[in-house]
Amino acid sequence: MKHFKFNDGGRQACGFYNTNDACVRAMAIACQINYVKARKICKEASAFGEMQSRAIAKGVYKQDFESALMSLGWKYVEIPRVKGKSTQVADLPKGRFVAEMTNQFVAVIDNVANDTADCSHRVIKGYWRPSK
Incomplete structure (x- = not known):
């Protein structure tokens, strides 16, 4: 099974190019919101958070993105560390998540x-999920 799909989260359609926007893209895609709205939410969190x-344009601090x-x-769901075992995209449960x-x-x-590049092989530390 293929574990990667190219998706810019609507960035290009909204007129943005070559930005360091992994957080904005991840939020827009996983939360099913418009790229511009996700960008606005991240900007607000950054204005009042760690970044101030x-x-x-150069990214969003982790703490500010988590606040958003x-x-x-x-x-947040932390993935327990087990020696010799790493969690990847294929190991997550079914659903919509923002993986860290x-x-x-x-x-x-x-x-x-x-995403815009295949990162499905990378180790996942934890993931964000919608609360129920």
Whole structure:
């Protein structure tokens, strides 16, 4: 089974190119919201969070992105570390998630990473899911 699908989260359709926007893309895709709305949410979280700025062209601080997801009612699920075992996209349960990898967040839908580059082989530390 293929575990990657190219998806820019609507970035190009909204007129944005070559931006460091993994957080915005992941949020737009996983939360099923417009790219511009996801960008606005991330900017607001950055303005009042760790970054203290709305300038997100070079990325969003992890703490600020997590705050943005919490504001949408999402909860973090930490993946326990087991020596010799790593969790990848294929190992996640079915559903819509924002997976946390080293220096990267990516939308995962039913065990398929939705992003602009294939990161399905990377180790997942934990994931954000909608609260029920």
